[in-house]
Amino acid sequence: MQVWRVFGALWQVPLLAGASVTAVLLLGRAGWVVVALSVALLVTLLVWYPGARFRRWRWWLSDLALLLERGVLVRQRSAVPYFRIQQIDVVQGPIDRLLGLATLQVTTASATGTVGLPGIANADAPSVRAELLWRAAQAVAAHPGELSDAV
Amino acid sequence: MPSDGLADRRLHPASILLGIDLRQTIQALIFPLVAGFAAGGRVILVILAVFGVVALIGRTLAWQRFSFGFDGEVLRVEEGVLSRSHRALDVARIQQVEIDRGAVARLFGLAALRVETAGSSSEVEVELRVIPLADAEALRDELRRSKAAAGDAASEGEGEHALSPPPAESVLRVPLRHVVLASVTGARLLVFPAIVGVAFQFVGDAFSDWAAERAEDLVEGLLLGRGALDGFGWRLALLGVAATLVASVATAVVVGVLRDAGFRIERVGDDLSVTRGLLSTRSSVVPLRRVQKVEVHRNWLRRLLGFAAVRIHSAGGSGDADRRVTVPLLPERAIDDLLAEVLPGVAGIPALTAHPPAALRRTMFRWLRQAVLIGASAIIAWRYAPFGVPDVVPWLAGALLPLFAVLAVVEYRQLGHGLTARVVAARTGALSVVTSLAPVVKVQAASTRANPLQRRLGLIIVVAHVAGPGGDVVIADTGTERGHWLLDRLTEHAAEPVAPEVRPQVLVMGGPPATADEG
Numbered sequence: 001m002q003v004w005r006v007f008g009a010l011w012q013v014p015l016l017a018g019a020s021v022t023a024v025l026l027l028g029r030a031g032w033v034v035v036a037l038s039v040a041l042l043v044t045l046l047v048w049y050p051g052a053r054f055r056r057w058r059w060w061l062s063d064l065a066l067l068l069e070r071g072v073l074v075r076q077r078s079a080v081p082y083f084r085i086q087q088i089d090v091v092q093g094p095i096d097r098l099l100g101l102a103t104l105q106v107t108t109a110s111a112t113g114t115v116g117l118p119g120i121a122n123a124d125a126p127s128v129r130a131e132l133l134w135r136a137a138q139a140v141a142a143h144p145g146e147l148s149d150a151v
Numbered sequence: 152m153p154s155d156g157l158a159d160r161r162l163h164p165a166s167i168l169l170g171i172d173l174r175q176t177i178q179a180l181i182f183p184l185v186a187g188f189a190a191g192g193r194v195i196l197v198i199l200a201v202f203g204v205v206a207l208i209g210r211t212l213a214w215q216r217f218s219f220g221f222d223g224e225v226l227r228v229e230e231g232v233l234s235r236s237h238r239a240l241d242v243a244r245i246q247q248v249e250i251d252r253g254a255v256a257r258l259f260g261l262a263a264l265r266v267e268t269a270g271s272s273s274e275v276e277v278e279l280r281v282i283p284l285a286d287a288e289a290l291r292d293e294l295r296r297s298k299a300a301a302g303d304a305a306s307e308g309e310g311e312h313a314l315s316p317p318p319a320e321s322v323l324r325v326p327l328r329h330v331v332l333a334s335v336t337g338a339r340l341l342v343f344p345a346i347v348g349v350a351f352q353f354v355g356d357a358f359s360d361w362a363a364e365r366a367e368d369l370v371e372g373l374l375l376g377r378g379a380l381d382g383f384g385w386r387l388a389l390l391g392v393a394a395t396l397v398a399s400v401a402t403a404v405v406v407g408v409l410r411d412a413g414f415r416i417e418r419v420g421d422d423l424s425v426t427r428g429l430l431s432t433r434s435s436v437v438p439l440r441r442v443q444k445v446e447v448h449r450n451w452l453r454r455l456l457g458f459a460a461v462r463i464h465s466a467g468g469s470g471d472a473d474r475r476v477t478v479p480l481l482p483e484r485a486i487d488d489l490l491a492e493v494l495p496g497v498a499g500i501p502a503l504t505a506h507p508p509a510a511l512r513r514t515m516f517r518w519l520r521q522a523v524l525i526g527a528s529a530i531i532a533w534r535y536a537p538f539g540v541p542d543v544v545p546w547l548a549g550a551l552l553p554l555f556a557v558l559a560v561v562e563y564r565q566l567g568h569g570l571t572a573r574v575v576a577a578r579t580g581a582l583s584v585v586t587s588l589a590p591v592v593k594v595q596a597a598s599t600r601a602n603p604l605q606r607r608l609g610l611i612i613v614v615a616h617v618a619g620p621g622g623d624v625v626i627a628d629t630g631t632e633r634g635h636w637l638l639d640r641l642t643e644h645a646a647e648p649v650a651p652e653v654r655p656q657v658l659v660m661g662g663p664p665a666t667a668d669e670g
Contacts, residue, residue: 064646075606078598079638081646109466112623113596113616143648 059117064139066106066132068115078115083139084108088129091116104129159220159227163261166281167210169253219279221290223297226266228277240277242297244268246465249435250287257432262287266294267465295436299420319424322492325414325479333460333480334407335400336452343402344395411479416492423463423493425476437476441465442493443593444621447486447500450583457483463493464621475621494590496573503567503578509608510628511563516604518559518581522551558582568613568626570640572649575615577626587624589617592648594624597641599634606631613637 052072059068065081087107096102102125104117120128162170184195209232217230226240249265256262263280264287279287325333334340412429419436426434444464453459461478481489487499526548533540562581569576575594578586596616605611611634613626626637 065642067642071600074600074602076598076600077635077638078596079642079645080596081642083646083648084595108595108616109618110595110616110623111618111620112614113598115596139646 057118061131061135066115068117080106080108080113080115081139082132082135083143084113085132085136088132090125090129092122104132106132159218160286161218162214162279163282164214165259165261167207167214169256169261170210170214170280219277221293221297223293224301226277226294228279238277240266240268242294243301245294245298245438246441247435247437248291248294249433250284250291251431251433252284252428253431256281257430260284264290291436295420295422298438319417319419321415322418322423323416323478323481323485323489325411325481327408327412329458329480330407330411330414331404332456332458333411334403336450336456336458336480337403337407337460339403339407340399342406343399346402347395347398407479414479416478416489418492423476435476437463437465439493439495442590443617443619444587444589444624445490445493446588446621447586448583449483449585453480454584459483459486461486461489462621464617464619466619490588494574494588497571497588497590500586500588501569501571501574501576503569503576504629504633506563506566506568506628507609507630509610509630510566511560512608513605513610513628514562514566514581515556515559518555518562519552522555526551566627568629568637570637575624575626575641577624579625579627589615589624591641591644593617594641594645597638597645599638601631601634611635613641615641 049072053070056072056075057070059066061067064083065079066085068076068078068080070076085106086109089105089107091103091105092101093103100122101118102120102122104120104125105114106117107114117128184199212232213230216232216235217228219226219228221227224242226242226245228236228238228240230236245266245268247265247267249267251263251265252261253263260283261281262284263278264282265279266277268276279290282290409429409431411427413432414427415425417424417426421439423437423439423442424434425437426432442463443466446462446464448460448462449458458480460480463476463478465476478489490497490499526545529548530545533542533544558581562579565578565580565584567578570591572591574588574590576586576588578584594615595618598614598616599611600614601611605628609631610628611631613629613634615624615626617623626634629637
């Protein structure tokens with residue numbers, strides 16, 4: 001959540017500042033409305049949005065699949081069956097590292113079927129990954145012969 | 152061909168020349184050439200000659216260092232002059248084998264062999280370009296045989312029939328008149344105008360501006376409705392339009408026939424073998440077990456005539472339009488038979504469930520938004536543009552609204568999806584209707600999403616993620632409950648795949664009936 005706030009700030013502030021400046025230059029008096037709107041938007045995006053996003057973000061493991069639910073405006077649910085998992089990466093950005101967090105990236109054979117599990121504590125990441133890999137291996141072992149080939 | 156495969160060998164020496172990728176070369180050279188000619192004559196010729204010699208030496212070295220071999224399990228390729236690369240490709244991983252013969256290659260009895268695997272890189276995994284045709288066919292058959300043997304070993308079947316090449320059984324033949332019809336009713340009609348457009352650009356840029364100016368005058372006169380056109384001018388313009396039309400149709404037919412003449416699909420063992428082309432022929436082998444997705448395309452013209460085009464996607468690395476397997480045209484009644492052949496255990500397009508009436512509001516919203524955007528920009532252009540925009544433009548923009556509303560209703564009518572024990576299907580599109588089908592065994596993951604508007608309308612989008620460059624199966628705007636139900640079913644199918652029996656080749660079409668799920 002912290003990460004999202006900082007990260008969001010990184011691109012939102014310059015963007016909205018830019019919009020404000022151009023608005024003032026172009027529109028004169030009316031431009032201040034844009035500035036006010038920008039500030040309001042920035043506050044919402046910085047204060048409310050990361051929290052809301054965090055509250056809505058959840059993932060859990062079912063018998064068959066890794067399940068995710070997320071999204072404040074656009075709500076998404078995804079299911080990645082263990083059997084289809086091809087690869088799991090641990091990804092850490094600079095802010096992630098600062099806060100001791102990591103993101104697990106779970107890849108399937110489909111280019112669009114990749115999901116990320118953000119905000120996992122550094123210490124937990126290997127064990128979560130191991131758990132997922134173990135489940136994936138179990139799932140593959142349960143399907144003998146040519147079926148074990150997911151593609 | 153001995154069953155222990157091929158010893159290491161080289162490409163045909165002709166590959167020094169024929170192996171050059173013409174398209175790439177032209178793309179690389181076009182700019183320096185044009186610039187050079189603009190700069191001045193003699194020097195450029197010298198530079199070109201030097202370049203040619205260097206390239207020739209490079210090609211020769213590359214040919215010398217390129218070798219490949221197949222030992223019955225692994226296809227090995229060694230190449231590279233400065234940085235050497237060794238590749239080993241396991242036969243079980245192969246998605247598609249293709250023999251490609253350009254006009255020149257056919258003249259000399261040569262062919263290019265392409266092998267694709269399920270990588271996500273956009274390049275072909277292995278390309279042997281060029282080798283003698285007999286070698287290419289032998290290697291293809293050898294790969295196919297080894298693959299079948301490997302598959303049988305894995306599924307504990309007896310691998311006896313793998314030893315003798317199975318007979319080819321015709322699945323589909325597209326007669327020439329259908330190829331012609333496909334060209335005339337498809338996007339290929341635009342080939343000629345596109346070429347003319349590009350040529351026009353070049354002509355206008357490089358040589359005299361006279362023709363371009365004339366044409367511009369003509370177009371401007373037309374647009375502004377000024378009296379620029381007298382009786383003679385009108386006749387000329389009509390003649391021009393008619394000529395363009397005729398030329399477009401002719402080009403489309405020629406391009407289509409060159410590309411797809413003699414299109415046929417055969418069943419060889421557990422593979423589909425697709426052959427097409429008039430001057431340069433191409434034959435691809437798609438293992439039935441590797442088919443990820445099938446799309447049935449029907450634009451409005453073809454719908455009227457009762458035809459459709461069918462596109463077969465495997466998980467091959469390159470999503471190049473040229474390499475996809477597309478049946479140019481087949482009668483609608485033949486679709487189900489083809490699907491039964493391509494998707495094992497699927498009897499045809501399943502019964503599709505219509506979407507809730509709320510979906511109409513969303514298609515309407517999307518089409519009207521489009522109309523309003525176009526209309527607004529047209530009106531802004533008409534009002535403020537520095538050049539004269541004729542007064543009809545805003546009216547035309549206004550006429551878009553009812554037109555797009557009708558399209559929205561059409562699109563809603565076409566929306567549909569179906570899920571059986573074997574296949575997931577979705578139909579979308581207003582003018583060009585696309586029905587996508589993916590075998591549920593090939594669904595890699597599933598997801599749903601809904602934006603605020605959709606949530607208010609109780610709608611949701613369901614996506615069945617599929618491997619390969621063919622894209623996913625997207626079920627747009629179904630009811631929320633139904634959507635979550637679909638997500639759960641898809642997840643279960645993806646987690647517990649039950650592979651359908653690939654129909655034994657000798658039997659007549661049938662297979663287990665696809666059970667329709669009730670919503």
